[in-house]
Amino acid sequence: MIRKIITIDKEKCNGCGICADACHEGAIGMVDGKATLLREDYCDGLGDCLPACPAGAITFEEREALRYDEAAVKAAQAKAEKDTHKASSQLAQWPVQIKLAAVNAPYFDGADLLIAADCTAYAYGDFHNEFMRGRITLIGCPKLDSIDYSEKLTEIFRSNDIKTVTVVRMEVPCCGGIEYAVKTALANSGKRIPSQVVTLSVNGTILG
Structure with a gap:
C-alpha cells in the first residue's frame, strides 16, 4: 500500500x-x-x-x-x-532477613509483604518480577536458623499497617515452619490481614 x-x-x-x-x-x-x-x-x-x-x-x-x-x-x-x-532487581529495602529487619522500619507502613523461604528465589526463575515487584521482602529458613519467627512477625504485623501478606515456600516439609510462623503471627497480632500461601516444587513449578 x-x-x-x-x-x-x-x-x-x-x-x-x-x-x-x-x-x-x-x-x-x-x-x-x-x-x-x-x-x-x-x-x-x-x-x-x-x-x-x-x-x-x-x-x-x-x-x-x-x-x-x-x-x-x-x-x-x-x-x-x-x-x-x-x-531489574525488585528488592525495595534492606535488610531482607527476618531476624535482621527492624520491627518499626518505615518501609513496613502500608506495605504488601512477601515472606519467602530462602530457597524459593533459586527455584523460581522469575522470582523478582512475579513475587517481589511491588512488595517488601523478608526471607528466612526455619531449619537453618533454628528459630521460631512467629514472635518477630507478630510484632511486625501488630506495629505496622501491613496491607497484605504473601508467603512463598518450597514443597519440602521443613518449609512448613515458615508458613506456620506466619499463620501463628497473623493470629497473635489481632489483625485481619489478607494473606496467601504459594508453594513451589523443587523444580520451580507453582503447585498452589
Missing part, C-alpha cells in the same frame, strides 16, 4: 540515537552507528522522531510500504516491558 512513512538520510545522521529513543513503536534502531528504519510495519507515520532529530536527517515520504501493524507493535512493547522487569 502507498502511505506516509519516514526516511532517514544516512549522510546527515550523526549517530546520536535520539530518534530511536523517541520512537515509541521501536521502528528505528542503530545499525553501524547510524539510525535505521528496522521495521516499516512498526512506523505509524506520525513522526515523533522528526523533532527529536538534531541533524534534520529524518523526513516523510509517500511510498509503497507495509501496513502499520499496531497489534505487533503492542506485543513487542509488552515483551520489552516484561524483559525490563526481569532484568
Whole structure:
C-alpha cells in the first residue's frame, strides 16, 4: 500500500540515537552507528522522531510500504516491558532477613509483604518480577536458623499497617515452619490481614 512513512538520510545522521529513543513503536534502531528504519510495519507515520532529530536527517515520504501493524507493535512493547522487569532487581529495602529487619522500619507502613523461604528465589526463575515487584521482602529458613519467627512477625504485623501478606515456600516439609510462623503471627497480632500461601516444587513449578 502507498502511505506516509519516514526516511532517514544516512549522510546527515550523526549517530546520536535520539530518534530511536523517541520512537515509541521501536521502528528505528542503530545499525553501524547510524539510525535505521528496522521495521516499516512498526512506523505509524506520525513522526515523533522528526523533532527529536538534531541533524534534520529524518523526513516523510509517500511510498509503497507495509501496513502499520499496531497489534505487533503492542506485543513487542509488552515483551520489552516484561524483559525490563526481569532484568531489574525488585528488592525495595534492606535488610531482607527476618531476624535482621527492624520491627518499626518505615518501609513496613502500608506495605504488601512477601515472606519467602530462602530457597524459593533459586527455584523460581522469575522470582523478582512475579513475587517481589511491588512488595517488601523478608526471607528466612526455619531449619537453618533454628528459630521460631512467629514472635518477630507478630510484632511486625501488630506495629505496622501491613496491607497484605504473601508467603512463598518450597514443597519440602521443613518449609512448613515458615508458613506456620506466619499463620501463628497473623493470629497473635489481632489483625485481619489478607494473606496467601504459594508453594513451589523443587523444580520451580507453582503447585498452589
